[in-house]
Amino acid sequence: xxxxxxxxxxxxxxxxxxxxxLSCAVAADADDAAEPAAARAxxxxxxxxxxxAPASVLPGGPPYTLTPQTTIQVDAxxxxxxxGEYLAGVLRPSTxxxxxxxxxxxxxxxRLRLRSAERELGDEGYRLQSSRDALTLTARGPAGLFRAxxxxxxxxxxxxxxxxRQPGPWQVAGGTITDTPRYGHRGAMLDVSRHFFTVxxxxxxxxxxxxxxxxxxxxxxSDDQGWRIAVDSWPRLxxxxxxxxxxxxxGGYYTKAQYKEILRYAxxxxxxxxxEIDMPGHTNAALASYAELNCxxxxxxxxxxxxxxxxxxxxxxxxxxxxxxxxxxxxxxxTPGKYLHIGGDEAHSTSHEDYVAFMDRAQATVAKYGxxxxxxxxxxxxxxxxxxxxxxxGLDGTSPAEKAQVARAAQNGTRxxxxxxxxxxxxxxxxxxxxxxxxxxxxxxxxxxxxxxxxAYLPGVPASAIAGVEAPxxxxxxxxxDHIEYMAFPRLPGVAELGWSPASTHDWEKYKVRLAAQGPRxxxxxxxxxxxxxxxxxxx
Numbered sequence: 001x002x003x004x005x006x007x008x009x010x011x012x013x014x015x016x017x018x019x020x021x022l023s024c025a026v027a028a029d030a031d032d033a034a035e036p037a038a039a040r041a042x043x044x045x046x047x048x049x050x051x052x053a054p055a056s057v058l059p060g061g062p063p064y065t066l067t068p069q070t071t072i073q074v075d076a077x078x079x080x081x082x083x084g085e086y087l088a089g090v091l092r093p094s095t096x097x098x099x100x101x102x103x104x105x106x107x108x109x110x111r112l113r114l115r116s117a118e119r120e121l122g123d124e125g126y127r128l129q130s131s132r133d134a135l136t137l138t139a140r141g142p143a144g145l146f147r148a149x150x151x152x153x154x155x156x157x158x159x160x161x162x163x164x165r166q167p168g169p170w171q172v173a174g175g176t177i178t179d180t181p182r183y184g185h186r187g188a189m190l191d192v193s194r195h196f197f198t199v200x201x202x203x204x205x206x207x208x209x210x211x212x213x214x215x216x217x218x219x220x221x222s223d224d225q226g227w228r229i230a231v232d233s234w235p236r237l238x239x240x241x242x243x244x245x246x247x248x249x250x251g252g253y254y255t256k257a258q259y260k261e262i263l264r265y266a267x268x269x270x271x272x273x274x275x276e277i278d279m280p281g282h283t284n285a286a287l288a289s290y291a292e293l294n295c296x297x298x299x300x301x302x303x304x305x306x307x308x309x310x311x312x313x314x315x316x317x318x319x320x321x322x323x324x325x326x327x328x329x330x331x332x333x334x335t336p337g338k339y340l341h342i343g344g345d346e347a348h349s350t351s352h353e354d355y356v357a358f359m360d361r362a363q364a365t366v367a368k369y370g371x372x373x374x375x376x377x378x379x380x381x382x383x384x385x386x387x388x389x390x391x392x393x394g395l396d397g398t399s400p401a402e403k404a405q406v407a408r409a410a411q412n413g414t415r416x417x418x419x420x421x422x423x424x425x426x427x428x429x430x431x432x433x434x435x436x437x438x439x440x441x442x443x444x445x446x447x448x449x450x451x452x453x454x455x456a457y458l459p460g461v462p463a464s465a466i467a468g469v470e471a472p473x474x475x476x477x478x479x480x481x482d483h484i485e486y487m488a489f490p491r492l493p494g495v496a497e498l499g500w501s502p503a504s505t506h507d508w509e510k511y512k513v514r515l516a517a518q519g520p521r522x523x524x525x526x527x528x529x530x531x532x533x534x535x536x537x538x539x540x
Contacts, residue, residue: 042157047130047173050154051493051514052213052500054179061174062132066091066156071109072101079142080112082268087112087149096165110152111136112145124215124270125180128152130172143270147213151177154211158520183454185389185417185468186499187216187274188492190484191427193223193285194306194475195245196252201481203265208485208527210269212496217266218274218341218470221254221331224284224303224311228253229275233326234290241285241302246476248304259334267336274374275331278343279324280350280358284311292319306476309348315358325365332369340366345376345393356382363388374417377402380409389467391417392458393425395441407460415467418454424495426473426487430530436477437487446515446532450494451508471495482528489522489529490515512536 048057074084084101087110092099115138121127126139126148137148155173159166188209190202197205206217221228227241230253242253254262263273283293284303291299295314303311313320332340342362347355359375359382366373366385373379373388380390392406410416421428421441428444429437455463471492478484493515498506512535519537522529531537 042159042167042169042171044171044173045155045157045517047155047175048177049514049517050151051511051518052497053502053505053511053514054151054177055502055505056178057175058177059173059175061130063171063173064130064132064135066095066097066099066110066168066170068097069108070097070099071104071106072099073105073109073111074101074103075112075114076103077114077142080114080145083142083145083149084112086146086268087152090149090153091160091170093163094160094166095168095170108134110134113138114141114145116140120180121178122180123184124213125178126151127179128155128177130155130174130176132174135172143215146210146270147179147181150211150213151179154518154521158524161521161524181213181500182502183466183468183499185216185470186214186496187218187417187468187470188214188488188495189218189220189276189419189470189472191220191223191473191475191478192228193220193226193245193278195249195479196226196228196242197475197481197484198252199254199258199261201484202262204481205484205488206262206266206269206271208488208525209492209496210271211525212493213500214492214496215271216274216468216470217271218276218472219262220276220278220472220474222277222285223282224308225305226251226253227285227289229259229277229331230255231327231330232256233330234323236289237286237327241289244302244304246304246306249479256334263335263337272337272339273335274337274339274341275335276341276343276374277327277331278345279362280313280315280355281309281311281345281347282343283313286323287311287313290323293317293323309346312347312349313358315350315354320358321361321365324362325368328362328365328371329369332366332371335371338372339374339389340369340371341374341391342366343376344379344382347378352381359383377406377416380406380414384409384414386413388414389417390414391419391470393419393421393472395420395422397422403458404460407458410458410461410465415465416458416461417467417470418457419470419472420452420457423449423452424469424471424491426471426491427476427478430532434530436483438474438476444491446490446494446534447508447512449491450498450511452498453503453506454498455503469495469499485528486530489527490518490532490535493518 047059072084074080088099126144129136139145227237230238238253245251363373363385377390377392429439516536
């Protein structure tokens, strides 16, 4: 009769153990409902699944996780600290973490390091190393670190871009990315002449461009419909010539202080501003402002339409060159960058002889004030100055003679920026149903804007002559930031990839998947993008 007692105790112990196990399981399930739920919402993004595609990706090891204790450790350099503060500014609102920027070295943290000896990284290349213990960004200079920060942003969940606190975890997949750009010129052009855009609107676009490693902002500052930069020696250019826009709106212009603020803001994002003063055509705003610039001595009315090719500076007049000298001198003095764009396209009202003579003098004036000329590819019909860049905007159907003219210039040392209108003009309609944009160059869907090779695009042009690519956005039908974003995105990231990524990574089928993953990021940033049916966007 004594045996059941030990059995009862054993059964009781087994029941207690089972209960304890069940309790632990319930507790574990409760924990799983918190952090792992967030983890399911923000899975670790595979290393290198970003836009533009990196040059080299070696995944491996556990991810790095940002925590409330994470610091941003920088070298003792103002340039590096500025990049660190920029990074902190991106991460703090969404993570809610303090993320102090410090020169103190410590365990873990995000480390920004300069290593001048790593020459293979060039001016803009970087290395990102992610492990459980630390995340290290290495470059030869601050520009490379800034490009690395854009990669880091894209490796984190898209919610990191929001300006309110979001649930984590905030993880970067383990491994190493080593990355350098294919081309040194990766540009975007914004036409502020057909419609005027404020300083804040330009800054917003600069921030969007920076995410995709664009390094040149080309501002089209003058055209028939408006003059957008103050020139002290010719004040009516801005006050009168800038007083309207396409459709007759109020227009506007940048004071010199406002222009410098745009340049400062872009420079903080390691982006060079290239100002364009279009000449000798596309000049009605100037001709309307000053009668003496016209051969007839009579000023035409201000123009609010969209036709091209009807205006021209008076090439024989001496005052024309006083005007050009003053404008270039003042704009060059404001602009720390290397380049000044002088337009030169669609000069249909200027004879060929006058065009050649004018461009010779205009290019000499640019050199006089310490800048290097960029012109549209019609410049190759004159004599491009030494070091000048020609920006090609032709189509697949451009005449063989015109393409041959550009090729000869390239063979003779003129380098090219490629902006083929039927590939990368962001103002072209996506389809016939696109509510904005033009279609004179055809419809340009996302695949068409991406699926071409700059090095092989123009017959007879040496690959070494390609300086890079640029995506222009003309503004005949574009008047708001929403308009800019709808037309630029998602085509702009593809152009950025053409400029940055090695040719070996070019693959539409793979790219469209990486691009689709940018959808939630663009939404988090408030970018009003076109949901192309060619891209497998995430549901929801």
